[in-house]
Amino acid sequence: MLRTLARISELPVLSRQLQRNAAQAGVQKTNNYATEATVQVNRPFKLHRLDQGPETSVTITKDEALKYYEQMVMIRRIETAAGNLYKEKIIRGFCHLYSGQEACAVGMKAAMRDVDNIISAYRVHGWTYLMGISPLGVLAELTGRVNGCSLGKGGSMHMYAPNFYGGNGIVGAQVPLGTGVALACQYKGNGGMCLSLYGDGAANQGQVFEAYNMASLWKLPCIFVCENNNYGMGTSSERASMNTDYYTRGDVIPGIWVDGMDVLAVRSATEFAIDYVNKHGPLVMETNTYRYSGHSMSDPGTSYRTREEIQEVRQKRDPITSFKELCIELGLLNTDEIKAIDTKVRQEVEEANSIARGDKELPVSGLWTDVYSQNLEPKIRGTTSYNIDHIHQNKGINN
CATH class of the missing domain: 3.40.50.970 (Thiamin diphosphate (ThDP)-binding fold, Pyr/PP domains)
Structure with a gap:
């Protein structure tokens, strides 16, 4: 937990003790509302x-x-x-x-x-x-x-x-x-x-x-x-x-x-x-x-x-x-x-x-999508075929 106030400007009213703390710290106040505070x-x-x-x-x-x-x-x-x-x-x-x-x-x-x-x-x-x-x-x-x-x-x-x-x-x-x-x-x-x-x-x-x-x-x-x-x-x-x-x-x-x-x-x-x-x-x-x-x-x-x-x-x-x-x-x-x-x-x-x-589950074909970030070979080898096109299905995530 952290304590003590620093700068105030606008929003809910502070407790009297906090207001006294603010005044003692030389804090500027506007309408007794806080937009910023400093805590220890x-x-x-x-x-x-x-x-x-x-x-x-x-x-x-x-x-x-x-x-x-x-x-x-x-x-x-x-x-x-x-x-x-x-x-x-x-x-x-x-x-x-x-x-x-x-x-x-x-x-x-x-x-x-x-x-x-x-x-x-x-x-x-x-x-x-x-x-x-x-x-x-x-x-x-x-x-x-x-x-x-x-x-x-x-x-x-x-x-x-x-x-x-x-x-x-x-x-x-x-x-x-x-x-x-x-x-x-x-x-x-x-x-x-x-x-x-x-x-x-x-x-x-x-x-x-x-x-x-x-x-x-x-x-x-x-x-x-x-x-x-x-x-x-x-x-x-x-x-x-x-x-x-x-x-x-x-x-x-x-x-x-x-x-x-x-x-x-x-x-x-x-x-x-x-x-x-x-x-x-x-x-x-x-x-x-x-x-x-x-x-x-x-x-x-x-x-x-x-x-x-x-x-x-x-x-x-x-x-x-x-x-x-x-x-x-x-x-x-x-x-x-x-x-x-x-x-x-x-x-x-x-x-x-x-x-x-x-939600739906990914079809079986999803097993051979997104295998590589950058596929250097035109085809990849999988369990169902030795000649599968590589597909980027989930683009944009750390590619």
Whole structure:
């Protein structure tokens, strides 16, 4: 959670205490309405091999508050719908939910520029939405239908969008891939970077440290992000890692610890990290967060932690509730605006959910479409023929 006001102009009336705080800070007021506020990060950043860290005083506008709140609520709603579809056996295979971790993705996306990229593991439904895919594109992909962002071929783990190199099912395998994306940015000289995300369960993978090593030697613009939700597949991080300060595990690579339940703290840390990696090379960022569901839908999530623990986090640290209360307190949002967003998001997800349930599946011919980004041979060999025309059916996604 974040506190204290900075600049005010128009919209809901502030509390008397906040008005006094504003006056004491020499803040200009117009009609006691807020369009912009500056807050202090409540849980301080932790630094590794850095003399200076991210800004602890963070400014947010009303438009940003509206956007971040809607994005987090949308991700939560999509995940709730996905969980229900899975329980009804409409989603088959694997399904890993992101509920509780919304501030991580929204905060990082808020700092990203058009030239920046992201790659992650399998908890990516929310990231897919943030990178430009509609709720229908996400839910239809989960149900294996043609309106899915990968035409139903990828499912939960393999969704893609421009500048989003997808979810990946092999634990830790996305980290060296993200390092390669950062190498491409350096090679092209476009000023971009790559966020290479992994969880605390993947943090002990050897390929992660190999990627650290190469990125450091070549000074690649890569931010290695450990989304530490405190639990791996079925055990706590303390039982799986000898060092749970994941932001320090890059050795000579600098690191930052950030409260992953605080969307503005994540944004500030990511802004700092983007500037740093483009000047000096890689950086490790740990976002300390929490997942409400189990590792996947097949994991009840209560055999290695208590229901009381989960409920306590929901009540005291929930990223959406905390951000909503902050924005109301600062006068950036009012209850009517919040209700309007909640209603809009609920209706959009319900409509997408309904369409995804009744959508068509890809025909068998879809097996040999989009095999290559650039097909160098006039024909491809498949299971039904040795002379098949290659067809680009899903154009525009990282082609």
